[in-house]
Amino acid sequence: MATKEHSLYKLVTKEQAEAFAWSFEGPNTEALLYPFVFPPIQPHEVRIQQTYFGLCYTDCHLVNQDWFPINYPSVPGHEILGHVVMKGDQVTQFQIGDLVGAGFIRDSCGNCKLCIQGNDQLCGQKGDEHFIPLPKFGGFATHVQFPAKWAFPIPNTIPQHLAPPLLCAGITVFAPLKRYFNPNKEVAIIGIGGLGHLAIKFSAAMGMRTSAISTSPDKEQEAKSYGAIDFIVSKNPEQMAKALGRFDIILSCAHASTVEEFIDQTKLLKNGGDFIMVGIPALTKVELQLPFYSLVCRQISFVGSLVGSRQENYEMIEFANKHKIYPTCEEYEFENFKTAYDKLLNGRPKYRCVVKVGNAPQTLKQ
């Protein structure tokens, strides 16, 4: 049971709790059950009772302070799915009972240049309120409370036990693929994991010729079942040599483990091509670099992408629904959250861990 209290979420007894979270009281520690009551709901907020939620490695990075120091207790989690059980007075777009999802972004101002241009995920005006997983409580809980603006209606045709990872992994790969889309482009997805397997599906469904690049030769059948037209084993020098300069777009969904590996990946890009980066590794990991000569004389670009805007989220949900693009998930009960988290942190889930909230809000009170 949790002992450290968060200033906003009153730590109470199980019987008194409105909701239960899994909180971390320090880096590299086990999650502790945190029964709590919410602060009063604000006029622009909704409170969601989750049906399922997803776990993403970014949550591990945050908890373990891989990027920057954080305050504890911390309840990260940002692949949220559930029903609206309470809403503030100003919320008109949702009714109680609506099924909604949410991802990494908690809030945006709506008035700055980035917001108005349609890049509201990059809004810099909201300080501490920018991201869902911290410093406020995020998705590793039975309930989440956040601005309705960043809640997305989820059609009931998407299986709920598979939906949550779309709200982070899904949008993370969908948005840049759509941004750099061209029907004539050759696309390579590096890494067939949580992000990569969805990227192959999205890219192929968009009609682009998509190849998968993996360290594991035994993922070939699987990659092709997702729509990949070709499969390259990155540890196979012959296959890599054949693919030199082949791709207009490379979407990297796995961190290179050495500088040489990264440079080898960039060699697969055509002159003038785009290398899309979405994953931020721990700061102690490989420093991404390449010869100046390659960058300048081959005229290649490295482009970053951070989840997606609200508009892009709406489009991604619609697209995934239409093409039946769902992640492959491992399901865990809410009470076994620690097992799910440990699998993510230390194991190799295939490919996303999803927690079923189910009756936990009731059963945990006893």
Next chain:
Amino acid sequence: MQQLPAHSVYLVQESKETADAVAYAFLQNTGEPVQYPYKYPNIADDDVRIRILYTGLCHSDCLHSRGLWDPNIKYPSCPGHEVVGLVEKVGTGVTKFKVGDKVGCNPQRWMCQTCDLCKKGDNQLCSKGIFLYDDNNFGGYSTHIQVAERMVFRIPDGFNDALGSPLLCAGITVYAPLKRYYKPNFSCAVIGIGGLGHLAVQYASKLGMTVTAFTTSKNREQEIKRLGASNLSSSINVESLKTEQGKYDIVINTLYIEDEEVFKSHQRLTAPTGTYIQVGAPPSKVNFKLDHAYIILNQIRVAGSLIGNYDETQEMLEFSAQNNVYPIVETFEFEDFPKAFDRMEKAQAKFRCVVNVGKWAQANGLWK
């Protein structure tokens, strides 16, 4: 006169009297270039032979001829890729140019026109592209140059020949990526106000952008503002660079800075969704370290750029003539080629060295 070594393509002559052209060639990786009279073995069907009026000197000439890029470089080596001249002779298949036309040559000697990249229009990335130094062809440090028609540019009317030759390399190097990524309302940061940078400031401001010049130089405020910059800022002071973080929609970096923290600060000048362009390159095989966290969190593009394609180059020449964009040059006589090279090699030139080739060539009977 010393005994000159033979060349695999050109027929060395004892004196200029029998020569088609006189080059300034390097005989080894050290020392000064020397006069090298030669005859062309032939003129191919699609070749254009050009009487050079002016040649610009570019720092990559040093990197090439001193063997810094390719230690196995063959000598004699005659670099130079910023040429303005007059057509002297054309091959039997040439249709775009006639004798007397005023033309220019840039660093690229050949494009295949059949590969994907050429067809898309990006011939500077052509997989079979040949640049003026490759195959040991002679470049612009000469009274003449002979290039395939497809890589020769028309010099527009009203172009300032005496100033304009560096545009064929330095000019296009900054013009092409600025044009590729800019919008007229953008704020633009130009890092390094040297040969490339002082042209970038002019182009960026003529394109309508608000330009901040990042430089180490002191006491150049008036001059840099006259080129079109609205503001100046330090290119190496990390504290100062931090205050400029995220402010520029388009950043063009003409420098290579060894200090990692400074170099990352350059990338961080880029505004969210903006573009950072790298055109400056170091001589040795160093790596560009990507500030990947900043790139991802701000959704920016870090782009390399190599000269420009044919259309961009032609457009740049016309834009420059119409908008009066020219480099600030130091001009040398042909016989002072070694002096010009030395000044450029020591990075003392302000900002580009140009050699008045035509004057000497004509006076010495090389326009036959």
